[in-house]
Amino acid sequence: MESRLLDRGMTQPAIEAVLWDDWHVVGEYDSVVRARRWSTLLLGVSVLLEADAAGGIVAYADAARIASVETRYGFVWVCLGTPARDIVELAECADADRWVASAGSVRVAVSGLRAVENFLDLSHLAFVHAGYLGEEPHTEITQYTVECTAEDGVLATGCRVYQPKASAAVCDGYDVDYIYAVLRPYIVVLYKANPVEMHRKDMIALFVQPVSEESCIAHVLSCYLKHGVEPAALRRFQQFIFGQDRPILENQLPKRLPLAPRAEVAVRADASSAAYRRWLSERGVRYGAIPA
Amino acid sequence: MIKLYDYELSGDCYKVRLLLGMLRQPYERIELDLYPGCEHKAPWFLAINPLGELPVLDDAFVLRDAHAILVYLARKYDATSSWCPVDAEAMGNITEWLGVAQKLAATAGAARLHDTLFYEADIDRCRDGARRLLRLLDEHLWFAEQEGRDWLCSRGHPTIADVACFPDVMLCEEGGISRLPYPAVRRWCDRMKRTPHFCTMPGIFPARTDASPLGMKSLGQ
Amino acid sequence: MTLGVDLSATGRWFPVARSEEVIARHVVQTQLLGQELAVWRDDIGAVNAWENRCPHRGVRLSIGHNNGIELQCQYHGWRFASGSGQCTYIPAHPTQKPASTIRAMTYAVREHHGFVWACVDAPAYPLPEVPAEMLTLRSVVVDATHDAIAAALLLGYRFAADPGLADPRGADSSLMDADVTAVEPFVWRTAAIGRRGTTVMFFLQPHTERQTVMHAGVFDAAPPDAGTARLAVLRHHHARMTALRDAVEGLP
Numbered sequence: 001m002e003s004r005l006l007d008r009g010m011t012q013p014a015i016e017a018v019l020w021d022d023w024h025v026v027g028e029y030d031s032v033v034r035a036r037r038w039s040t041l042l043l044g045v046s047v048l049l050e051a052d053a054a055g056g057i058v059a060y061a062d063a064a065r066i067a068s069v070e071t072r073y074g075f076v077w078v079c080l081g082t083p084a085r086d087i088v089e090l091a092e093c094a095d096a097d098r099w100v101a102s103a104g105s106v107r108v109a110v111s112g113l114r115a116v117e118n119f120l121d122l123s124h125l126a127f128v129h130a131g132y133l134g135e136e137p138h139t140e141i142t143q144y145t146v147e148c149t150a151e152d153g154v155l156a157t158g159c160r161v162y163q164p165k166a167s168a169a170v171c172d173g174y175d176v177d178y179i180y181a182v183l184r185p186y187i188v189v190l191y192k193a194n195p196v197e198m199h200r201k202d203m204i205a206l207f208v209q210p211v212s213e214e215s216c217i218a219h220v221l222s223c224y225l226k227h228g229v230e231p232a233a234l235r236r237f238q239q240f241i242f243g244q245d246r247p248i249l250e251n252q253l254p255k256r257l258p259l260a261p262r263a264e265v266a267v268r269a270d271a272s273s274a275a276y277r278r279w280l281s282e283r284g285v286r287y288g289a290i291p292a
Numbered sequence: 293m294i295k296l297y298d299y300e301l302s303g304d305c306y307k308v309r310l311l312l313g314m315l316r317q318p319y320e321r322i323e324l325d326l327y328p329g330c331e332h333k334a335p336w337f338l339a340i341n342p343l344g345e346l347p348v349l350d351d352a353f354v355l356r357d358a359h360a361i362l363v364y365l366a367r368k369y370d371a372t373s374s375w376c377p378v379d380a381e382a383m384g385n386i387t388e389w390l391g392v393a394q395k396l397a398a399t400a401g402a403a404r405l406h407d408t409l410f411y412e413a414d415i416d417r418c419r420d421g422a423r424r425l426l427r428l429l430d431e432h433l434w435f436a437e438q439e440g441r442d443w444l445c446s447r448g449h450p451t452i453a454d455v456a457c458f459p460d461v462m463l464c465e466e467g468g469i470s471r472l473p474y475p476a477v478r479r480w481c482d483r484m485k486r487t488p489h490f491c492t493m494p495g496i497f498p499a500r501t502d503a504s505p506l507g508m509k510s511l512g513q
Numbered sequence: 514m515t516l517g518v519d520l521s522a523t524g525r526w527f528p529v530a531r532s533e534e535v536i537a538r539h540v541v542q543t544q545l546l547g548q549e550l551a552v553w554r555d556d557i558g559a560v561n562a563w564e565n566r567c568p569h570r571g572v573r574l575s576i577g578h579n580n581g582i583e584l585q586c587q588y589h590g591w592r593f594a595s596g597s598g599q600c601t602y603i604p605a606h607p608t609q610k611p612a613s614t615i616r617a618m619t620y621a622v623r624e625h626h627g628f629v630w631a632c633v634d635a636p637a638y639p640l641p642e643v644p645a646e647m648l649t650l651r652s653v654v655v656d657a658t659h660d661a662i663a664a665a666l667l668l669g670y671r672f673a674a675d676p677g678l679a680d681p682r683g684a685d686s687s688l689m690d691a692d693v694t695a696v697e698p699f700v701w702r703t704a705a706i707g708r709r710g711t712t713v714m715f716f717l718q719p720h721t722e723r724q725t726v727m728h729a730g731v732f733d734a735a736p737p738d739a740g741t742a743r744l745a746v747l748r749h750h751h752a753r754m755t756a757l758r759d760a761v762e763g764l765p
Contacts, residue, residue: 104328241494
């Protein structure tokens, strides 16, 4: 791991390049503009965002100007180092027949890696989100496929869960097909078949901002086909669902994600989380983790 | 039909939803985009409540302030007069604990909003204040149990005092305040969750009433 | 996760809850020497003291459910049997028997004379001797080290043998300063006072390095008079112990 020098000549505790040289969300654009000044932490570094009257954003890391600042998908993104690649590409957000709605940002007192893993998890839906994303006795998780690709991270397909109320658009229960894609260590996207246009998918993206190794901010983006849903309802539904996950996340011990294969018990239903932990290890992610 | 101007994640709104559920009163929820949309400060809502706060109740009579709404609903819709009895001692007692509930909102509730939704607060002062109140609550509930009382102000049936104090206590861990040192409070929270027609909100899991399908004979293995 | 420095605590039994507070279908959340515990009673009456952490994804078992024979984790609904801690059911794979290696971490636990006791390592000492007829008092949580409480106890404990007669403000002459001596590490006893030889015992349960629970009990050498109000005794000692707590915590 290399050390990084900021403009003021300070040495930053070494944070792995896979995180340091990547883009991270640090705030919801509308909230930052409304507040004019937005103070936050990213990878332990103080970040200040300043919005001018025209809605332009300038960012500082410990009083040094951050060169890499972008607004994308309704959020403000920064890179503390030199971006090794672009901000994640979410092609669906450009579709004219979709609502692209931020559900806001929520602080969570746990490593962001735990938050990503929770998003990938299927077997909690009938317990934590009972009556909405799952329901007893439909708790069985049938085998699904997980692959790791160098570009896409972790991809889980063929996931299927019975859901009594799968989205803001739906009244009846049915079996829902899910696809999960971990795009970055702290970014995960899920796709679920739209109830009206079954061959197309609604998308929810979770951009996790690693504040410290044991705390994060979860920024949620819904990208749903417009049939029968209003953006306000989408936002409410995502806040509701995330609000149910939060006490689980904040009651996990240890707060950092253990990467050793036998640190915590896994069963076959946990295939995507086991793959995610392996993938993080292989990419040298340590921040927010307990390395193997 | 009663109308409730409401926000899912608000503890004060949940107090009203809780009592409406337990009174079996149907109502229509008008859900505002409080966060991040700040809809409670929009002109149309300020016309309804100039304080720009939730919840607001419209029962052909508009009332703001969660505790005022609890008093109104209990007096109007509870034929048994259990949720808010009118004798002087009961009313005095309940009002005492509504005062505590107000302090819980200003400490534990404020800590939660700070820790989850970026509200401004003197977080250390809020947490210290919440811990002092929880300590007081734990003592009170412990001695209540010793005297055969399950609730803050009453013996066999909760009152609006319990409803008013419950959300900020039950959600206090979201503000960085552990309930570990308050075992009597934890037992009272379990009792609240088992009250008939109790409803949850995100952050609060329901009590389970099922027995294990294995049955009693598996004990001793 | 346990406190490593306090060698006098190793192998010892500590009270972690009053028996009457480990009620059915509830999970007590407590902590001993830095180790969080989930303490619960099954429907037959047996008590359990487990590491407060599901072995699956680390979620606290104390936010889960006691169904009378198992503790069920709130996250994925995994169930663990009373006694062994063995995982009995994994809802994601409902027709499969969970591997026998999957279990909650259990600690040694006993129920003895009004308290549930636990040991977070291998018990090396017997349970402290406690009179069978001791009345357990309200446990008081103190934001201080057990050494600080011990130091305060060594200055004496001021109480009345007949609390029904005592002035709750502490000014009454029926209050007496009783010497306190250590019985064994973490266990203290007052001298007997009053005509029935009333004694108070204190049992310290270190939650963490900064917080300690003072458990206590009172007993008489001679049988109490008929009509001695139990509630008056509880309230009296609660007032005396919170005065001690406030002094230790440095509050006015």
